[in-house]
Amino acid sequence: MLLNDQEPQLLRDYLVRRGWIDESEPITTLEKPGEGNMNYTLRVSTPIRTLIIKQARGYVEKYPTIVAPAERAVIEGYFYEAVQSVPMLAEQMPQLMGLDPENNILVLEDLGQAPDYTTLYQPGQLLSDDEQAVLTDYLANLHHHFAVVTPTPVFSNKAMRALNHEHLFVYPFLVDNGFDLDTVQPGLQELAMSYKTDSALKTAAQRLGDVYLADGPTLLHGDYYPGSWLHTDAGPKIIDPEFCFYGPPEYDLGVFVAHLQLANQPDKMAERVLALYREKAPVDDSLRQQFTAVEVMRRLIGLAQLPLHLSLGQKAQLLIDARKVFV
Ligand SMILES: Nc1ncnc2c1ncn2[C@@H]1O[C@H](COP(=O)(O)OP(=O)(O)OP(=O)(O)O)[C@@H](O)[C@H]1O
Ligand SMILES: [Mg+2]
Structure with missing residues (x-):
């Protein structure tokens, strides 16, 4: 599965298959949530929620000739999982909504249109x-x-x-x-x-x-x-x-x-x-x-x-x- 904002139907099928959105839930908008160099990140909106979905590929998104380990998304996901045990830390970060190690994808709580x-x-x-x-x-x-x-x-x-x-x-x-x-x-x-x-x-x-x-x-x-x-x-x-x-x-x-x-x-x-x-x-x-x-x-x-x-x-x-x- 390669995330691609040009193929919302494929993305929807994927999210439904993983159980991250309901079968009846349409995607209303797909947008880039902010600037990033390393990964492919999208904000997915449906009538009932918004999610941040982030995929790491085997290279740096902005400089595809620079090789980078795709497992970084999984390690990032494990970090989010680990801080769940410390409320003060968990509160300072988005919730981890899902992790797909096979596709190096993580799904995060959307913190809104917050600039960095x-x-x-x-x-x-x-x-x-x-x-x-x-x-x-x-x-x-x-x-x-x-x-x-x-x-x-x-x-x-x-x-x-x-x-x-x-x-x-x-x-x-x-x-x-x-x-x-x-x-x-x-x-x-x-x-x-x-x-x-x-x-x-x-x-x-x-x-x-x-x-x-x-x-x-x-x-x-x-x-x-x-x-x-x-x-x-x-x-x-x-x-x-x-x-x-x-x-x-x-x-x-x-x-x-x-x-x-x-x-x-x-x-x-x-x-x-x-x-x-x-x-x-x-x-x-x-x-x-x-x-x-x-x-x-x-x-x-x-x-x-x-x-x-x-x-x-x-x-x-x-x-x-x-x-x-x-x-
Ligand atoms: N949970 C979130 N809620 C709201 N916006 C988010 C969230 N996660 C990421 N974003 C937006 O997407 C942008 C890119 O996300 P992130 O920094 O995780 O990607 P990246 O590709 O690793 O970036 P970099 O190359 O800077 O390391 C953020 O600057 C922010 O604007
Ligand atoms: Mg980064």
């Missing part, structure tokens, strides 16, 4: 105190409730980690990776070059990359940035745990803080987030800073670019600060 938080990168946007608290509590609770001695094999997610590892720790630091950063912003390629030719930095990134690839003590969301947070009437909700794995909590927290920097939030906000987190769980702040630094660098000089509103000068300063973390 990538608007935060626009000038003048600030996360409120409540939003900061919800987003921090979610992480602290996730890391606390799913801390184990021996990681669950199902969440090993090695292939997704390998893919992300490439984009975090390798690709941004390659002198010649075929991506002209001047197409993002004139002058960015030259700015990036001093980091791409910095062999001490490359070694440090490689060492941190090994930490990322090694299993760690707790379940992580794995992609904790504004694109994974939806702005609903009931506050921020968290989606898209397809990069989850058992790793160091400093990874999720480091990524979170990196995006506060990329969204030009006041330094005090990151300090508050870290303080709130530390009330619930310990943090190795040196490791956290390293993950923050690499995430900042890869978002500025790697492939996974964001709708940032930063001048070249602001990017240069963020890169300098990130580089300082690796002495």
Whole structure:
């Protein structure tokens, strides 16, 4: 079964067969619910409900030449299943309505026409105190409730980690990776070059990359940035745990803080987030800073670019600060 918005009848038959809608239930509309790069996602509306249906294919939807493990949808589904045991976490995420491992499809509760938080990168946007608290509590609770001695094999997610590892720790630091950063912003390629030719930095990134690839003590969301947070009437909700794995909590927290920097939030906000987190769980702040630094660098000089509103000068300063973390 390949999801396709051009074939509503096939989709309806499939949903009926799986028992996710009734036999008599027509599909009234099919639409793309929001921006996504990795997967094929649709909002299915019928007269009595709406559902979000998400399929992973063996490649990245937006860049079909990039191979990606199709089982990521199943692993994402297992994450949703796992958090059911912790009400605070389940409440912060859509309900899992169905999972079809054979077709790498998951069906989620529709949280409505909620934009994600990538608007935060626009000038003048600030996360409120409540939003900061919800987003921090979610992480602290996730890391606390799913801390184990021996990681669950199902969440090993090695292939997704390998893919992300490439984009975090390798690709941004390659002198010649075929991506002209001047197409993002004139002058960015030259700015990036001093980091791409910095062999001490490359070694440090490689060492941190090994930490990322090694299993760690707790379940992580794995992609904790504004694109994974939806702005609903009931506050921020968290989606898209397809990069989850058992790793160091400093990874999720480091990524979170990196995006506060990329969204030009006041330094005090990151300090508050870290303080709130530390009330619930310990943090190795040196490791956290390293993950923050690499995430900042890869978002500025790697492939996974964001709708940032930063001048070249602001990017240069963020890169300098990130580089300082690796002495
Ligand atoms: N449960 C939901 N309720 C409402 N909207 C949703 C829901 N799940 C996803 N969406 C919408 O669909 C978009 C894409 O979903 P999602 O981020 O899970 O896909 P993705 O392909 O994994 O994206 P990415 O490439 O950013 O990882 C979201 O940004 C959001 O707008
Ligand atoms: Mg995703």
